Amino acid sequence: MPSVYIKTYGCQMNERDSEAVAAQLVAKGYSLAPNEHAADVVLLNTCSVRDNAEQKAINKMENLVGKLRKSRPSVVLGFMGCMAQSRGKQLIDQLPDVDLVLGTQKFHRAADYVNELLAGTRRKIVDTEEETGSEATIKEHLLLGTAKEKQVTAFVSIMQGCNQYCTFCIVPYTRGEERSRTIADIVDECRSLVERGVREVTLLGQIVTSYGKRDIKLKDGKSAFVQLLDAVHEIDGLERIRFTSPHPKGYGDDLVEAYARLPKLCESAHIPLQSGSDRLLKIMHRGYTTERFLTIVEKLRKARPNIGITTDIIVGFPGETEEDFEQTLSLGRQVRFDNSYIFKYSPRKDTPAAAMPDQTPQVILEERNQRLLTLINEIAAEKYNQLVGQTVQILVEGPSRKNEARYMGRTRCNRIVLFDGGERHRGHLMDVKITRTGSFTLYGDPAILNLD
Numbered sequence: 001m002p003s004v005y006i007k008t009y010g011c012q013m014n015e016r017d018s019e020a021v022a023a024q025l026v027a028k029g030y031s032l033a034p035n036e037h038a039a040d041v042v043l044l045n046t047c048s049v050r051d052n053a054e055q056k057a058i059n060k061m062e063n064l065v066g067k068l069r070k071s072r073p074s075v076v077l078g079f080m081g082c083m084a085q086s087r088g089k090q091l092i093d094q095l096p097d098v099d100l101v102l103g104t105q106k107f108h109r110a111a112d113y114v115n116e117l118l119a120g121t122r123r124k125i126v127d128t129e130e131e132t133g134s135e136a137t138i139k140e141h142l143l144l145g146t147a148k149e150k151q152v153t154a155f156v157s158i159m160q161g162c163n164q165y166c167t168f169c170i171v172p173y174t175r176g177e178e179r180s181r182t183i184a185d186i187v188d189e190c191r192s193l194v195e196r197g198v199r200e201v202t203l204l205g206q207i208v209t210s211y212g213k214r215d216i217k218l219k220d221g222k223s224a225f226v227q228l229l230d231a232v233h234e235i236d237g238l239e240r241i242r243f244t245s246p247h248p249k250g251y252g253d254d255l256v257e258a259y260a261r262l263p264k265l266c267e268s269a270h271i272p273l274q275s276g277s278d279r280l281l282k283i284m285h286r287g288y289t290t291e292r293f294l295t296i297v298e299k300l301r302k303a304r305p306n307i308g309i310t311t312d313i314i315v316g317f318p319g320e321t322e323e324d325f326e327q328t329l330s331l332g333r334q335v336r337f338d339n340s341y342i343f344k345y346s347p348r349k350d351t352p353a354a355a356m357p358d359q360t361p362q363v364i365l366e367e368r369n370q371r372l373l374t375l376i377n378e379i380a381a382e383k384y385n386q387l388v389g390q391t392v393q394i395l396v397e398g399p400s401r402k403n404e405a406r407y408m409g410r411t412r413c414n415r416i417v418l419f420d421g422g423e424r425h426r427g428h429l430m431d432v433k434i435t436r437t438g439s440f441t442l443y444g445d446p447a448i449l450n451l452d
């Protein structure tokens with residue numbers, strides 16, 4: 001039985017895609033290798049959002065070629081995902097030992113291609129074509145663990161692609177046009193996950209606020225995405241719902257109301273801001289102003305006072321002045337995000353921003369990154385510390401990855417809590433009292449131990 005190892009770079013959609021490809025290979029008789037050394041097939045699922053993510057995957061492949069190809073010439077090496085889509089055959093020209101380049105609309109073909117390569121019926125395969133209906137192909141889940149050790153949370157892909165074309169972003173080119181799955185199809189997938197022990201789903205898409213926009217009409221003032229949330233909320237046995245990522249442009253009052261209305265919808269919202277300068281938001285083609293962003297935050301906090309709000313911010317977009325950057329700092333102070341992902345601008349192939357004059361020098365990128373990081377971390381730490389002494393609800397996911405002696409759960413606002421627990425707690429909602437904080441980890445004491 002050949003074995004496969006998949007290494008994933010980048011976002012949660014990539015994690016989800018890797019899981020679906022792994023499930024597909026397992027269904028065809030492959031086993032999963034614990035690491036690349038023992039595997040007959042090694043696939044790198046790549047990210048193109050920033051240059052360093054691409055470089056990491058290329059370096060890794062060079063390293064695999066050097067180490068594995070020599071000792072085991074029959075090993076199959078492949079790239080899949082966003083960089084495979086954007087660079088295609090060029091990857092094999094650059095690294096002739098690569099056997100497979102699999103684009104973002106072709107994941108469902110992975111097992112067939114790997115079979116052909118292992119059997120030697122084909123020597124190299126590059127497939128980055130577009131394919132209608134591919135958004136509905138990522139359905140299989142690989143729920144690891146025995147009946148006792150059930151996987152508690154799962155990602156569900158609801159749409160593929162993005163039509164927003166922010167001027168810095170490569171995603172519309174690597175993931176293609178927006179294509180949404182049907183509500184019925186998504187609900188079926190969630191229901192079958194719940195039957196297999198899942199208690200929390202995260203609905204995934206590049207721009208979920210555009211979900212179903214073309215095919216599903218407004219109903220009682222509710223957008224297609226909110227109709228989907230309503231339908232998923234109906235599923236018995238499902239305890240929690242999350243989603244990522246919405247776009248501020250499409251963040252309607254119906255979505256804010258959904259937070260107030262739907263108890264299973266966790267009070268946690270990731271809303272990408274990108275910049276605190278209206279001038280830059282316009283050049284970025286984001287389609288909203290800072291005022292609009294602040295209104296959304298205000299309404300959400302009114303609907304759910306404990307909501308945890310996180311964001312993405314880019315520093316050093318072409319032409320970003322000190323004044324633009326200070327506006328971002330000031331917005332950060334005003335909103336007081338629970339956490340933020342800060343990205344140094346990286347020029348991407350074929351994007352308008354890459355061709356703009358006034359690319360920001362590296363030293364300024366580094367300096368602004370540091371300044372923003374200091375502010376964001378300071379506020380995030382204060383928010384973490386405020387939780388000490390409070391009792392919060394967590395969903396227990398299993399042993400902590402870093403410290404197997406402890407168990408790990410997440411709060412409704414998506415913070416990790418470690419506590420002294422056991423297998424009996426897995427999959428349960430429980431209340432814990434937060435006793436102290438570590439760096440981005442909370443430590444808790446079970447407040448009610450009614451599960452023994």
Ligand code: SAH
Binds near residue numbers: 274312313314346
């Ligand atoms: N809609 C997706 C965005 C995917 S890219 C989502 O919200 O999940 C994830 C983040 O990477 C973006 O929000 C942006 O902050 C950052 N990013 C995208 N392109 C970038 C670039 N060229 N340079 C630096 N950061 C970038």
Ligand code: F3S
Binds near residue numbers: 162163169171207247
């Ligand atoms: Fe990228 Fe903007 Fe879409 S950040 S994924 S083009 S909303």
